[in-house]
Amino acid sequence: AVDGRRLWETIHETAAFGGTPKGGVRRLTLTDEDRQVRDWFRAACEALGCTVTIDDMGNMFARRSGRRDDVAPIAFGSHLDTQPTGGKFDGVLGVLAGLEVLRTLHDAGYETSAPLELVNWTNEEGSRFAPAMLASGVFAGAIAKETALAQTDREGATFGAELDRIGYRGEEPCGARKFSSFFELHIEQGPILQDEDKMIGVVEAVQGIRWYELTLVGQDAHSGATPMRLRRDALVGAARVVAAVDRIGRARPDCVGTVGLMEVRPNSRNVSPGEVFLTVDFRSPDDANVAAMESDLMAAVAEIVSDLGLEGAPVRIWDQPATIFDAECVAAVEAAAEAFGQGSRRMVSGAGHDAAYVARVAPTAMIFVPCKDGISHNEAESSTLEQCAAGAQVLLDAVLRYDRR
Amino acid sequence: AVDGRRLWETIHETAAFGGTPKGGVRRLTLTDEDRQVRDWFRAACEALGCTVTIDDMGNMFARRSGRRDDVAPIAFGSHLDTQPTGGKFDGVLGVLAGLEVLRTLHDAGYETSAPLELVNWTNEEGSRFAPAMLASGVFAGAIAKETALAQTDREGATFGAELDRIGYRGEEPCGARKFSSFFELHIEQGPILQDEDKMIGVVEAVQGIRWYELTLVGQDAHSGATPMRLRRDALVGAARVVAAVDRIGRARPDCVGTVGLMEVRPNSRNVSPGEVFLTVDFRSPDDANVAAMESDLMAAVAEIVSDLGLEGAPVRIWDQPATIFDAECVAAVEAAAEAFGQGSRRMVSGAGHDAAYVARVAPTAMIFVPCKDGISHNEAESSTLEQCAAGAQVLLDAVLRYDRR
Ligand SMILES: NC(=O)NCCC(=O)O
Ligand SMILES: NC(=O)NCCC(=O)O
Numbered sequence: 001a002v003d004g005r006r007l008w009e010t011i012h013e014t015a016a017f018g019g020t021p022k023g024g025v026r027r028l029t030l031t032d033e034d035r036q037v038r039d040w041f042r043a044a045c046e047a048l049g050c051t052v053t054i055d056d057m058g059n060m061f062a063r064r065s066g067r068r069d070d071v072a073p074i075a076f077g078s079h080l081d082t083q084p085t086g087g088k089f090d091g092v093l094g095v096l097a098g099l100e101v102l103r104t105l106h107d108a109g110y111e112t113s114a115p116l117e118l119v120n121w122t123n124e125e126g127s128r129f130a131p132a133m134l135a136s137g138v139f140a141g142a143i144a145k146e147t148a149l150a151q152t153d154r155e156g157a158t159f160g161a162e163l164d165r166i167g168y169r170g171e172e173p174c175g176a177r178k179f180s181s182f183f184e185l186h187i188e189q190g191p192i193l194q195d196e197d198k199m200i201g202v203v204e205a206v207q208g209i210r211w212y213e214l215t216l217v218g219q220d221a222h223s224g225a226t227p228m229r230l231r232r233d234a235l236v237g238a239a240r241v242v243a244a245v246d247r248i249g250r251a252r253p254d255c256v257g258t259v260g261l262m263e264v265r266p267n268s269r270n271v272s273p274g275e276v277f278l279t280v281d282f283r284s285p286d287d288a289n290v291a292a293m294e295s296d297l298m299a300a301v302a303e304i305v306s307d308l309g310l311e312g313a314p315v316r317i318w319d320q321p322a323t324i325f326d327a328e329c330v331a332a333v334e335a336a337a338e339a340f341g342q343g344s345r346r347m348v349s350g351a352g353h354d355a356a357y358v359a360r361v362a363p364t365a366m367i368f369v370p371c372k373d374g375i376s377h378n379e380a381e382s383s384t385l386e387q388c389a390a391g392a393q394v395l396l397d398a399v400l401r402y403d404r405r
Numbered sequence: 406a407v408d409g410r411r412l413w414e415t416i417h418e419t420a421a422f423g424g425t426p427k428g429g430v431r432r433l434t435l436t437d438e439d440r441q442v443r444d445w446f447r448a449a450c451e452a453l454g455c456t457v458t459i460d461d462m463g464n465m466f467a468r469r470s471g472r473r474d475d476v477a478p479i480a481f482g483s484h485l486d487t488q489p490t491g492g493k494f495d496g497v498l499g500v501l502a503g504l505e506v507l508r509t510l511h512d513a514g515y516e517t518s519a520p521l522e523l524v525n526w527t528n529e530e531g532s533r534f535a536p537a538m539l540a541s542g543v544f545a546g547a548i549a550k551e552t553a554l555a556q557t558d559r560e561g562a563t564f565g566a567e568l569d570r571i572g573y574r575g576e577e578p579c580g581a582r583k584f585s586s587f588f589e590l591h592i593e594q595g596p597i598l599q600d601e602d603k604m605i606g607v608v609e610a611v612q613g614i615r616w617y618e619l620t621l622v623g624q625d626a627h628s629g630a631t632p633m634r635l636r637r638d639a640l641v642g643a644a645r646v647v648a649a650v651d652r653i654g655r656a657r658p659d660c661v662g663t664v665g666l667m668e669v670r671p672n673s674r675n676v677s678p679g680e681v682f683l684t685v686d687f688r689s690p691d692d693a694n695v696a697a698m699e700s701d702l703m704a705a706v707a708e709i710v711s712d713l714g715l716e717g718a719p720v721r722i723w724d725q726p727a728t729i730f731d732a733e734c735v736a737a738v739e740a741a742a743e744a745f746g747q748g749s750r751r752m753v754s755g756a757g758h759d760a761a762y763v764a765r766v767a768p769t770a771m772i773f774v775p776c777k778d779g780i781s782h783n784e785a786e787s788s789t790l791e792q793c794a795a796g797a798q799v800l801l802d803a804v805l806r807y808d809r810r
Contacts, residue, residue: 083671083673083675083676084671084672084673085625085670085671085676085679125673125675126674126675127671127673127674127675127676130674132674132675188630189627189629189630189631190627190630190631190632191635207629209629211674219780219783220490220782220783220784221780221781221782221783222594222595222755222756222781222782222783223661223663223665223686223688223782224594224612224614224661224686224688224754224755224756224757225593225594225595225754225755225756225779225781226594226595226661226755226779227595227661228651228654228655228660228661228662230596230779233651233663235647235664235665235667236647236648236651238644238647239643239644239645239647239648239651240644240648242640242641242643242644243641243644243645243648246633246638246641246644249633250633255633256628256629256631256632256633257633258628258638258675258676258677259640259678260628260640260669260672260673260674260675260676260677260678261669261672261673261674262640262667262669262672263672264665264666264667265490266488266489266490266532266782267489267665267666267667267668268488268489268530268532268665268666268782269531269532269535269537269616269665269666269684269686270488270530270531270532270537270663270665270686270757270782271488271490271532271663271665271782272663272665273665274490274783279674281628281629281674281675283628283629349629349630350627350629350630350631351627351629351630352629352675374630374631374635375624375626376626376627376630377625377626377627377628377671377673377675377676378624378625378626378676378679379625
C-alpha cells in the first residue's frame with residue numbers, strides 16, 4: 001500500500017518551486033521554476049535506483065527495471081508544468097503519485113515482470129507555448145518536432161531555445177521509446193465525482209478540442225477627437241467575438257467555448273484600439289459538434305468584421321479529435337477502483353491530457369480523483385490527502401494488474 | 406516670419422528619440438526616450454540664451470527675457486511625450502513651433518515687452534500614468550501633487566520614482582510660476598479643418614472628460630472541464646461592458662465612449678478568465694451629457710455583474726469639466742489667423758490639452774492646424790510642412806499681438 005502522507009508531503013515540497021502567495025503554483029514550462037522541479041524530480045528518481053533519460057523535447061523518463069528487460073515498459077506519469085495561476089495538483093499529482101508507486105515498490109523490494117517508466121511530459125498546459133500537450137503530441141507523431149521546437153511564447157522566445165536554456169534538451173529522439181501501456185492519474189478538474197460522492201473516475205475517453213487564433217485589425221484613433229461613426233475599433237469587434245464564442249458554447253449540449261487570452265494594442269486609455277489578438281478554445285465529446293462550433297465561429301466573425309470595417313479571420317491552430325481509451329487498460333483501472341472500494345464511475349475527461357496523445361501509440365487509460373468543487377486552473381485548486389492517496393493506490397494496483405496480465 | 410523648413414527638420418530630428426519602424430514615435434513619459442528628448446530640448450533652448458527651469462513635476466520652462474522683467478511672462482508650449490504607438494506631431498508640434506518662435510525672435514533680435522516662456526509639460530498623454538495632463542493639472546491646482554507623484558504605471562513604477570530616475574525632478578514647486586497668458590498650438594486630431602479646407606482652428610473650448618477604472622472579478626476555471634452554466638467568466642462580462650460603452654457613446658449627439666485598455670487575467674488560452682481590468686473614457690462638450698453617460702455606465706455594469714455572478718463597479722478616477730477659453734486670448738488667435746489669411750474657424754477640441762488646465766490659472770487659448778484625415782494617436786499621424794509652419798506663424802503672431810496689447 002502506498003504511503004499517503006509521504007505523497008502529500010512530496011506534493012507540498014515541490015509546490016515551493018514557483019509557489020504563489022495565494023497557495024497556488026506559477027511554474028510555466030521551461031522557466032527557471034520548471035528547471036528547479038525537474039532537477040528535484042531527477043534526483044528523487046535516481047535515489048530509487050532508476051535511470052533517467054531526457055528526450056529532445058525535454059520529456060523525462062525514469063526507468064525501473066523488471067524481471068524481463070526485453071519487454072516494453074508499463075509507463076505512467078503526467079506533467080510538472082502549471083498554469084500562470086495554477087494549483088498544486090493539476091499534473092503534479094500524476095507525476096508524484098507515480099513516484100510514490102516507485103517508492104512503495106522499492107521499499108517492498110517488489111519486482112515487476114515488465115520494466116516500469118515514470119514520465120514527466122513537457123508543456124502539457126499549453127499556456128506558454130501552444131498547443132497544450134505539445135511534447136506528448138510529438139511523442140505520438142501527431143505534431144511535427146520542428147513545428148513544436150519553433151513555437152514561440154508571447155514574448156517571442158522559442159520552445160527550442162528555452163529547452164536549451166534550462167539544459168533539458170536530451171539526446172534521445174522524441175517518440176523513439178515504446179510503451180506496453182500508459183496510465184495517467186489526474187485530478188478530475190470538474191465537479192462530477194464530488195457531486196456523486198465517488199472516489200475514483202475510470203476515464204474511458206477525452207473530448208475533442210480545437211484551438212484558434214484571431215487578430216482583428218481596425219485603426220488606432222483618438223478617444224476624444226474621433227466621432228463614433230468614424231471608428232474602426234478592434235476591441236468593440238473582439239467584444240462581439242467573445243459574446244459569440246460564449247453563445248456558441250451554450251448552443252449545443254455538452255459543448256464549451258472559451259476566449260482565455262486577449263491582447264489589446266496599443267492598450268492605452270485614450271486610444272480606440274486598432275488591433276486585438278485573441279484565442280478561442282472549443283470542445284465537445286462529439287467531434288461533429290466541434291466542427292459545427294467552428295462553422296458558427298467563422299460565420300460570426302465574418303459578420304462582425306464586415307459590420308465594423310475590421311479585418312481578420314480565425315486561424316485553427318490545433319485539432320485534437322475525441323480519444324477513446326484502450327478497453328483492457330480501462331478494465332485494469334476499473335478492477336483496481338472496485339478493489340479499492342470507495343466508489344467509482346466511468347467518465348469522459350473535459351480537460352485534455354498527455355494520455356490522449358499517448359493513446360495513439362500505446363494502450364492507455366486514466367484515473368481521476370475528485371477536486372474541491374471541480375475548481376482547476378485556479379490557485380484555489382484543492383484535493384485532500386485521502387483523495388491523492390486513493391489515486392496513487394489505484395494507480396499502483398492498475399499497473400500491477402496490467403503487469404500480471 | 407518663422408522658418409518652416411527649420412521647424413520641419415527639427416520635428417524630424419526629435420522624432421528619432423523613440424522613433425518606430427512604422428514612422429511613428431513611442432516616447433512614453435519619464436522613460437529613457439523622454440529623457441533624451443528633454444536633454445535635447447534643454448540644450449536647444451539654452452543655445453538661444455534662454456534660462457531653463459524644471460519644477461518638481463518635471464515640467465520644463467525656457468525663459469526669454471523681455472523689456473520688462475517685472476511682468477508675468479506670456480507662455481506657450483505643449484508636450485514631448487507620446488502614446489505607445491503615437492505620431493510625430495501630437496504635442497511635439499506645439500513645443501517645437503514654440504522653439505521656432507524663439508529662434509525667429511532671436512534671429513531678428515526682436516525684444517518683447519513681457520518675458521516669454523516655452524513650456525514642455527510632463528505626462529500629457531496619460532498612457533503611462535493616469536490621468537492625462539497630470540502635471541499641468543498639478544500646476545493648475547486641480548490635482549494634488551502627492552496624488553500625482555504616487556501614480557503608478559501598469560508595472561507598478563511610481564511617477565515620482567521615474568522622475569528621479571531620469572533626473573527631472575526639479576526644485577521649483579509646481580504651480581509657483583505665474584503666466585500672464587498661455588497659448589498652445591496643436592494638431593486638430595480630428596477631420597474638420599481638412600474637410601472644410603481651412604488652415605487654422607481658433608479653439609474656444611475643450612470638451613468635458615471623465616475616466617473610469619473597472620476590475621471585474623469572477624472565477625478562474627478550466628476551459629475544457631467547466632460546463633458553461635458553472636462559469637463566472639470575467640471576460641464575458643468585460644465584453645458586455647465594451648459593447649455597453651460603445652452603445653452609450655452613440656446614444657446622445659456629440660458624445661464619445663471608449664474602452665482603450667484591457668488586461669485579462671490569468672490570460673491563458675485554456676482558462677476561463679477570473680479577472681479583467683479595463684478603463685472607460687467618456688467625453689462631451691456638454692457636461693450634463695457626460696454625467697448622463699456615467700449613470701448609463703453604472704446601470705449597465707450593475708446589470709452585467711448581477712447577470713453573470715461577477716463582482717466589480719466602475720470607479721471614476723478623473724473628471725475634467727468642459728473648459729471655455731479666455732475671450733481676449735481667443736481674439737488674439739483669431740486676429741492672427743485672419744492676418745495669415747488661409748481660412749480659419751472657431752472650434753471645440755475633442756482631445757484634452759494642457760491648455761485646459763492652465764486656463765484655470767491664466768488667460769488661455771489654443772490654435773489648431775489640420776492633420777491628415779483627422780488621424781491621431783496613431784503612427785500614421787501626419788501634417789504637412791506648410792500646415793506646421795502656418796501654425797507656428799499664427800502662434801508667433803498671436804503672442805506678439807498679446808504682448809503689444
Ligand atoms: N489537464 C489539463 O488541465 N490540461 C491542460 C490542457 C487543456 O485541457 O487545455
Ligand atoms: N491631445 C491629446 O491627445 N491629449 C491626450 C489626452 C486626451 O485627450 O486623452
